[in-house]
Amino acid sequence: MSVSDSTPVRRVPAGRSLPLGRRARPLRRLGALAGHAGLLALTASSALAVLFIFFFIARDALPFFRLRGLRELFTGLEWYPSADPPAFGALPIFVGSGLVTLGAILVAVPLGISAAVCLSDILPFRLRQVVKPIVEVLAAIPSVAFGFFALVVFAPLLQKHGGWILAIAWWCVATPPLGVAAFVFGDAIGGRFRSERAQGRARLAATLLLAAGALVVLVLIGLRLRGIQVDSGTNALNVSIILGFMALPTVVSVSEDALQAVGRELRAGAYALGSTRAETLIRVVIPAAASGLCAAVILGVMRAVGETMVVWMASGNAAQIPQPWYNVLEPVRTLTATIAGEMGEADQVTGSARYHVLFALALALLAIAFVCNFVSERVIARSVAKYR
């Protein structure tokens, strides 16, 4: 901690005009040292806030484990904290959190990564300057506004026209990739023939056949989805979609950074070998940025797990495991929503298991966040080291 080395005061020869008198020198050094210490203390206090948070959550969570043990919380299926006798089985709540997070990731990751690819490699510079603020605005919108949208606009729509919405979403999502796949595979099959004419015919036939197959799949699955009745608009599906769009900006910006970090040389090399842009991206850039993309997914998970308002407002808040577990059309309840919803009532009974169990859930949430953060940091650090 040798600040004084870097202060120029010492290097000024004695007798020249000093900013301060000579006697002030030791005082000033002392001051600099004290200043440094003060700065460090302030920085430490703001950094250690996280440990502070951990401590205070853990302090109020421990009494619960002392009262009820660990097993019930993590394996029990019954969640009746205010009943007599109370039941604190939070497994359905963990499953609910996991389910909506999984759904959110399924929405956010494909969309986010392809948007990031577009931003970093495909759009011209000017357009990029337009699209980036859009992503930023999406990130800035308060979560309660998303929750309001989910509850007031999206939920009634889903309840009324659920089947159609599912079918149209399926068609929008599946048509382009299936079409591309049919064309590419058709071409590949055609390429196996020797003569030019046979190639042309086989290509056409295979492509048509595959396209017809894809169409049948599209229509059949779409019709099945259309027949689905959505009993309640506030369910895991609704929340998953909204959460997916909330996690999107995180995924986009982190994966864009990762794609940018790959650097020009690799891309130029791939182009020089004659690959098209798509091939460069898929075979070279994305594998090279894989760890960064991984970090993007993890941070997206973190965003989705920790989100409160949307799930509280629009998930239905039923502490039960959907039957079967992946049935997203049933209402679920998540960790965050449980804490937000029950603390209001439990607050009056400070010291009871009912109060402390919420801190235990928060501790679990905190643990998830820490692990995600740690892993993503490691992954990013590794990928940065690789391309230095």
Add this chain to the structure above:
Amino acid sequence: MRARRVFDRSFTGLSLISVVLVGGALGVLLVPIVRRGLGAFVFRATVEHRRMLWEQFGRGDAEELKRELAEVEQARAPLYGMLAEFEEWLEGRPYGERRRYAAALAEFKQALRKLLGPLPGEPRPVLPRERYGQTRWDRAREALHAVLYVERYDYSDPTQMGRLSYVPRAEEFRATPLAPAFACLESNAARMLQPRWTIYWRFLFDRPVDAYVFGGIWPAVLGTLYLTIGAVLFAVPMGVISAIYLVEYAGDNWLVGLLRTCISTLAGVPSIVFGLFGLAFFVNTLGIPKSVLAGSLTLGVLILPVVIRAAEEALRAVPSTYKEAALSLGSSKWSAIVRVILPAALPGILTGVVISMGRAAGETAPIIFTAAVSAGPALHLWQTFGQPTPALPWGVYNLCTEHEAVDEIRHVQYGMVLTLVALVLLLNGAAIIMRARIARRLAG
């Protein structure tokens, strides 16, 4: 080769579609919020709205209102006359018939009260929401429909849910003195309520009347401003000083590494955990009452990592020549930082501060247990240390989930969401513009 080219094209197309989808999602979210949110500010206000403003806020033109009320009364008189006539007629009917009509009459009167306010001769209701008829013409049309038609559910098909159909209420009163009242109401509704396009910009600055049924949202707006500014007052000095330390003083040792990890971990803590922390630490341990102060401190901790990161970036972006020049002129390190580096980094730091303000304004979860109440008066500055306040994000949640008349105050909910979103987006827009200007200055 052709396939490769097509694959390339379609790959480009797919990723373009994803970008369009992102933009589209933003549009789908914002369009209803903006469109219906504006409905809280600009709408066709009925005479009841003007009466409410006069009685609750003392605003409006007394003479004009008096004249209008007289006109309205004149328009409503035939309707009320028919009602009185019907009641008189009913008095003279046999008991069975009287009983048969009693329920239908009560229902009709209730629907009519909802549309036009208390009926003549009735005592002044205690609840403000019962003192006035519909203040908005769009709501009035729905209330009118409820007067004219009765909801009937058809359960004849046991395999299906009940099918809703509307039956004219006139059928219930066929061949009674009340029968012509419905046609009269339908054709004269506009004259009875006098709808007029109004810009109610005071929606932002009026206090709510009777739990947001009438009036504006000022206490919530003010509460959000208090909370945001309080959070910034707490987080910015801490954050900027930490950033100065990390950029200018910190070496590359394990302690600094630990500090950095802690800060980035802090950024990843879920917002509801901040709320619990605020409850456990600020409220239960330090004994600060549930108040703006406790909420501001909690939000301050929440935005601390954002501020630190932005300030760090801004400080790093200052060219090192600035510092070197200052040091070579004999200034001490600290004065070089304060006089030269900080001013140069100030726009960047301000950008970060503005973004973090947007974040603090929009967060709900941290203030649920530490600062927010669903209804209350606007606080004076000195009350912020000891009293909880209504706030926009909490108000939005509360009004659309827990209010007893959720469907009737949709416009207030939308207005509130729009206010919040506009506030946050204004802050972020300012930040984006500021950043663009900084970038241009650094480039040029």
